[in-house]
Amino acid sequence: MERRVIFSGRLFPILLLTPQLIVTIVFFFWPAAQALRQSVERQDAFGLSTEFVGAANFAGIFADPAYLASVEVSFVFSVAVAVLALMPSLLLAVMADRVVRGANLYKTLLVLPYAIAPAIAGVLWLFLFNPSFGIVGSLLRRVGIDWNYLLDARQALLLVILAAAWKQIGYNFLFFLAGLQAIPKSLIEAAALDGASASRRFWRIVFPLLAPTSFFLLVVNIVYAFFDTFGVIQNVTQGGPGQATQILVYKVWYDGVAGLDLGGSAAQSVILMAIVIALTAIQFRFVERRVHYG
Amino acid sequence: MKPVILAATAAAVGFSAIGAASAEPTAVQWWHAMTAANAAVVNQIADDFNAAQSEYKIVPVFKGTYAETMNAGIAAYRAGKGPDILQIFEVGTATMMAARGAVMPVYRLMKEAGEAFDRNAYLPAVTGYYSTADGKMLSLPFNSSTAIVYWNKDLFKKAGLDPDRPPKTWPETFAIAAKLRTAGVPCGFTAAWISWTQLEQFSAWHNLPFASKADGFDGPDARLEFNNPTVVRHIAKLAAAEKDRSFDYGGRTSEPEGKFVSGECGMIQTSSAAYGIFKNGAKFEFGTTELPYYPDVPGAPQNSIIGGASLWVMAGKTPLEYKGVAKFFTFLSQTALQQKLHEVTGYLPITKAAYDATKESGFYAKHPGREIPILQMTAKPPTENSRGLRLGNLVQIRDIIAQDLEAVFAGKEDAQAGLDDAVKRGNALLAQFQAKIQ
Numbered sequence: 001m002e003r004r005v006i007f008s009g010r011l012f013p014i015l016l017l018t019p020q021l022i023v024t025i026v027f028f029f030w031p032a033a034q035a036l037r038q039s040v041e042r043q044d045a046f047g048l049s050t051e052f053v054g055a056a057n058f059a060g061i062f063a064d065p066a067y068l069a070s071v072e073v074s075f076v077f078s079v080a081v082a083v084l085a086l087m088p089s090l091l092l093a094v095m096a097d098r099v100v101r102g103a104n105l106y107k108t109l110l111v112l113p114y115a116i117a118p119a120i121a122g123v124l125w126l127f128l129f130n131p132s133f134g135i136v137g138s139l140l141r142r143v144g145i146d147w148n149y150l151l152d153a154r155q156a157l158l159l160v161i162l163a164a165a166w167k168q169i170g171y172n173f174l175f176f177l178a179g180l181q182a183i184p185k186s187l188i189e190a191a192a193l194d195g196a197s198a199s200r201r202f203w204r205i206v207f208p209l210l211a212p213t214s215f216f217l218l219v220v221n222i223v224y225a226f227f228d229t230f231g232v233i234q235n236v237t238q239g240g241p242g243q244a245t246q247i248l249v250y251k252v253w254y255d256g257v258a259g260l261d262l263g264g265s266a267a268q269s270v271i272l273m274a275i276v277i278a279l280t281a282i283q284f285r286f287v288e289r290r291v292h293y294g
Numbered sequence: 295m296k297p298v299i300l301a302a303t304a305a306a307v308g309f310s311a312i313g314a315a316s317a318e319p320t321a322v323q324w325w326h327a328m329t330a331a332n333a334a335v336v337n338q339i340a341d342d343f344n345a346a347q348s349e350y351k352i353v354p355v356f357k358g359t360y361a362e363t364m365n366a367g368i369a370a371y372r373a374g375k376g377p378d379i380l381q382i383f384e385v386g387t388a389t390m391m392a393a394r395g396a397v398m399p400v401y402r403l404m405k406e407a408g409e410a411f412d413r414n415a416y417l418p419a420v421t422g423y424y425s426t427a428d429g430k431m432l433s434l435p436f437n438s439s440t441a442i443v444y445w446n447k448d449l450f451k452k453a454g455l456d457p458d459r460p461p462k463t464w465p466e467t468f469a470i471a472a473k474l475r476t477a478g479v480p481c482g483f484t485a486a487w488i489s490w491t492q493l494e495q496f497s498a499w500h501n502l503p504f505a506s507k508a509d510g511f512d513g514p515d516a517r518l519e520f521n522n523p524t525v526v527r528h529i530a531k532l533a534a535a536e537k538d539r540s541f542d543y544g545g546r547t548s549e550p551e552g553k554f555v556s557g558e559c560g561m562i563q564t565s566s567a568a569y570g571i572f573k574n575g576a577k578f579e580f581g582t583t584e585l586p587y588y589p590d591v592p593g594a595p596q597n598s599i600i601g602g603a604s605l606w607v608m609a610g611k612t613p614l615e616y617k618g619v620a621k622f623f624t625f626l627s628q629t630a631l632q633q634k635l636h637e638v639t640g641y642l643p644i645t646k647a648a649y650d651a652t653k654e655s656g657f658y659a660k661h662p663g664r665e666i667p668i669l670q671m672t673a674k675p676p677t678e679n680s681r682g683l684r685l686g687n688l689v690q691i692r693d694i695i696a697q698d699l700e701a702v703f704a705g706k707e708d709a710q711a712g713l714d715d716a717v718k719r720g721n722a723l724l725a726q727f728q729a730k731i732q
Contacts, residue, residue, distance in 0.1 A: 042729070042730060043730075044392065044393065044730050044731060045368050045389055045393065046368055046371055046372065046393040046395070046396040047371075047372045048393060048394075048395045048396060049730075066719070132544060132549075132552050132553045132556065132558060133552050133556065150543060150544065150545055150549075150700070151536075151543055151700055151703055151704040152704065153704070238546065239693075240546065240696070240697060240700060241697070241700035241701075241704065242697045242698075242700050242701050243697055254690075254693075255690075257361070257365055258361055258689055258690065258693075259687060259689065259690045260365075260368070260389065261687075261726070
């Protein structure tokens with residue numbers, strides 16, 4: 001089954017790889033190496049004095065209750081975002097799969113939120129839900145709900161979870177829809193002839209066959225919630241109230257850029273790097289293996 | 295070939311023979327964080343300076359928010375490409391001061407460039423923030439403001455209050471706020487820049503230490519001290535008022551200003567530089583007055599402290615560039631220019647002469663309330679509790695304070711526990727800063 005393209009020399013394949021390699025080295029390996037180096041150093045903001053401190057930055061992080069709180073927030077946030085971004089998109093995909101007329105219009109509209117940058121999504125949700133000037137926010141207050149995510153930690157977390165999940169639904173929708181369309185119609189028709197109800201057909205046939213897609217999306221969504229939601233947090237809550245919405249990647253930015261603590265921030269990025277490597281490894285082990293290239 | 299081209303170019307752009315012989319003006323890069331009307335002022339100043347002489351050319355470059363500008367300056371310095379002049383907000387002062395090798399102190403710059411420079415010409419309440427403990431000015435104040443109170447006269451009338459009598463003390467503030475609530479106003483008062491107005495300004499105004507070592511002026515081993523009984527009592531009162539919305543927290547930085555402009559809150563404590571925003575945005579009459587104080591605190595009111603930004607000169611430039619920077623600073627300090635800046639932007643004048651000239655011009659008589667910030671800052675000679683703050687990592691310390699205040703206002707912690715926690719976490723950051731610079 002294995003297919004190979006045979007090049008006559010080595011130079012040509014290397015030449016073809018060069019652009020991609022340069023991009024990878026400049027934008028991935030080089031910064032990663034710098035983060036590794038800075039994570040074991042203590043340096044003032046201007047780089048006037050640098051001191052090797054070994055694992056002190058890491059020790060500092062794990063002794064910092066704010067960091068541990070941030071780990072907890074990140075896990076709650078990512079799991080909630082992943083679940084809330086996956087379930088509605090599966091429902092929408094199943095619905096859209098049945099639509100006959102105007103299917104493309106529905107699909108385009110459903111995918112649209114994915115085209116919005118996280119920062120813009122954050123601003124949109126801010127203008128909707130701010131207790132003072134948000135349209136929905138002031139409506140909630142008018143009907144007697146004490147809506148004030150500036151002080152209420154649970155409301156704040158809920159808001160950023162919804163905003164982050166909403167943005168990801170379009171992406172998940174696309175994959176689910178593709179997954180659904182790849183399921184042979186004959187299987188479903190056969191089940192229908194055997195008398196299986198619609199919900200039984202879905203749970204016994206469609207859902208299991210979608211499992212690889214679902215698992216892939218679960219990993220992608222967790223990675224998204226961990227790393228790509230900075231713009232939402234920055235624009236809606238800035239990590240507050242207290243530290244209720246301070247996820248790990250926000251803290252990396254905050255300590256490094258606002259706080260100018262390069263060593264501590266680099267050490268946190270190294271930990272995040274380890275997390276993303278682990279997630280990618282899981283994905284390859286369980287998902288990519290089943291994918292058949294050829 | 296070459297001389298022909300040169301001559302042709304010179305002729306084409308209309309240079310005289312002398313013009314072609316003299317060198318290009320020395321460029322002086324000025325990175326700033328001013329937006330909208332204030333950005334226009336920055337560009338106007340640069341244009342005026344460039345038109346007034348031909349040896350130097352000020353090039354203003356907008357670099358984003360204060361924090362972004364500071365980061366851009368630091369990153370550029372690390373890459374060896376820093377600007378000549380960098381605008382840094384007041385909370386970045388300690389970081390800049392600690393970076394001894396990276397900055398050129400203003401007093402030395404002026405001396406070496408041979409520019410006349412008398413630090414006594416500047417308002418001490420402003421320059422104190424940017425000077426060493428022994429009075430050497432390290433950066434040039436550019437835009438300075440202080441915290442004041444704005445009140446909505448229409449809402450005062452609605453609540454049956456005298457619209458021309460704002461509260462003078464904190465007990466009066468809470469009483470008036472409660473009356474506003476009773477009259478159906480959604481929020482009695484709010485405060486922007488919560489740490490700055492309710493802890494930093496509050497401490498200076500009541501002559502209390504925010505931190506030890508003269509609020510950090512006497513050394514980087516200063517530690518926070520704002521968990522004292524007076525501040526704790528005040529925060530507890532705010533938290534109690536939050537319950538019935540006679541006080542309503544609205545965010546960590548300038549967000550609460552929206553609650554005042556929209557007519558939601560009857561009063562706000564925020565920067566004097568918000569004047570223009572309110573003037574343009576508010577559909578009601580408002581007034582400005584001094585910050586309230588607790589009459590039972592001895593020595594109160596003392597004087598308030600400044601916010602805003604100053605201009606830092608980066609190290610490693612040529613003597614010629616430094617000469618240009620020095621000439622520009624002299625230009626900036628001119629009375630007429632300072633007076634105009636003060637009147638247009640709502641920031642404070644930085645020299646005594648500019649203040650006097652504004653007074654004599656009758657500006658304050660025509661715009662009552664615009665003198666409040668200066669009067670409040672210069673009411674008494676500053677003590678070691680009211681010169682300003684000189685604390686490292688102050689950006690994060692402010693956020694820590696805001697985090698704990700949010701917990702207190704939400705009723706999750708009491709005021710003492712919240713402030714103790716902020717002191718503890720803030721002190722860890724001060725210790726970290728101290729370790730880094732020593």
